[in-house]
Amino acid sequence: MAGKLPPAIRFRKVRHADAVRRYPCRQPCGKMASIKKGVARPSRSRAGLHGSSRRGGPATETATKPDTRGRHTKPEQEAGSGSAVSSESGTRGQKMPLSPRTPALGALYSKPLFQSDVRVEAHDHVARELTDHMLRWKSGAPDAAMFKGELDSLKVYALRYGPEVEVCARPFEDFSLVHTSLGAGAEIECDGQRLWVAEGRTAVLSPRTRIRLRWTPGNQQFIVRVPNDLLQEAGGLEPGSPALLASGFLLPRALEAQWELIAHSLLNLISCADSTAMHADWVGHLERHLALFLLMHQPAGTRPLPASLQEGLPALSGPEAANRGIRQIDAVVAYIDSHLSAPVSLEDLARAAGVSGRTLNALCQRHFGISPMELLRNARLDAVRARLLLDPAAGVTETALEYGFGHLGRFAGYYAGRFNELPSDTQKHRI
16 A cells, blocks of 8 residues: 555546646646636636526525515615626616616605506406507416506506416507516517517507507516696697607617616606605606607607797707717617618618628717727627517527527527527426
């Protein structure tokens, strides 16, 4: 036995020598601890990306907190936690994104209109508040709830159904709706135009003939009911004038941060609506400000603005607005949304915006904090996620290839970085 080492020590020396060959250090590293610092451990790094519940056990102990349904959830990942930060992190710090756990929504959650697992009851409450509609429930137990806050003219709601539902409604008679997806997403068909309202996106709806909405499982919407007379007042028109808003459109991504600020202001007003310290004129001013925001930022050429509005706000309709690049960004986003499955180059995006590639890159960095090609990739990732959630027959590989992701390994990394889960995990959310 002389000169022989125990098996554990022999194994350790072999690993030490192997580590030296595979991970050479510039400095002497005779100690095992210094070798460990140079050895990458990919399995540990992925634990911070996907969380403990997806890989069989927690890597670290994490405190939990109750969400709006009373369940305990892990807090959101910190911005500095490596690969969990998405490519849009450059703009997240400047935004106030709405989500079911946004603190400002607490004022709305304190005003429940109903909470029910009875399908007929949920339909009747929503019909009384908004409009008569037909509601089709898919598989899954209802977990419906509606919360309501009121100001002078605006009504603000948070609404969820639980499982996937399909809603077919009549045209709105005297109001428009602004929908912001707080979780999951919704597919909306408004007067023949199809919109996918992904998580965090906002749609403005003012249908003339028909509207159909398909809510994905777990979807929750922040809804603002805007009466037509408020839009007419903001536009300087007489009562009874034709509708000013386009029938349905997505709010441009470049304006999401502005809408989130307006939404937070509304929620803060709701929290002190019963206080005498809040001046009524200020509430009215903010409501007109919201209506003006919607009027000025609908798609160009859809509904002509009244002359009184253009004359009263020359700074918003003149060359200064064009210099901000809003129209170019809208053109790029529209081109991307219509070419999600087609080969697209930077030159194609620049041509759609009518600017050079360098100018387009500067505009995207200013408005989104990312490059034009990253903007394209994120839109395609959103489309993949929508398909995986909505289509039970959709496979990960086929869907990724359809939307232009030829390298499946890179696709999985991009997907996990944006949604903090793997595509296969998204499929498990379907009911």
